[in-house]
Amino acid sequence: MAELQPDPVLWAARGIGAVAGAAVSLIYLLPKSRHEAASRFLTGTVCGLVFGGPTGVWAVERLGIAGRVSSAEVLLTGSAAASLMAWWALGAALRISRRYGQK
Template sequence: MADLGNDPGALPGLWAARIAGATAGAGVSLIYLLPKSRREAASRFLTGLSCGTIFGGPTGLWLVERLGIGAELSGPEVMLTGSAAASLCAWWVLGVLARIAARYGGRSG
């Protein structure tokens, strides 16, 4: 499995991969379903960016384990794919909840 250890020399590369993956996942997620307003776009992008940055490592390790490709990927590759996947999934949850709230969130009476 890919090593995401505490090697001080690898930390800048892992952080760069984490941020790049989170940014890519958040950007791609906005293309799939265009936001209705700038506010919605900003909130979805920032949510995707933060979730991708926070949950990129665990998500990448989970994906590598599920797919059985740990021997073929390096630590930054695992972090990049994990951050992008976590960012994309966070956007979908927020996007679906925003659409449901807009549809059914009106006051009755």
């Protein structure tokens, strides 16, 4: 059976990337309220933590740099990208629902 003990350095890289991506999403498109800012930040951070690994691996393979970057760099960039993209997906869904929702 595989070892299930996580590496603290990799978790730190994943967390830093997730928080950085969430912060950039707040700066890039300013929220309208504190509630929106908190929900966007929390959603971005969680998505970065959960989907950072697969997103980083996908990006590294797409760019063809798999042998040139460390595991921590893969997780850092993947978490930041997943965190940033989480808001764009949720923001688009929110704006569409507001436009075509009940008036």
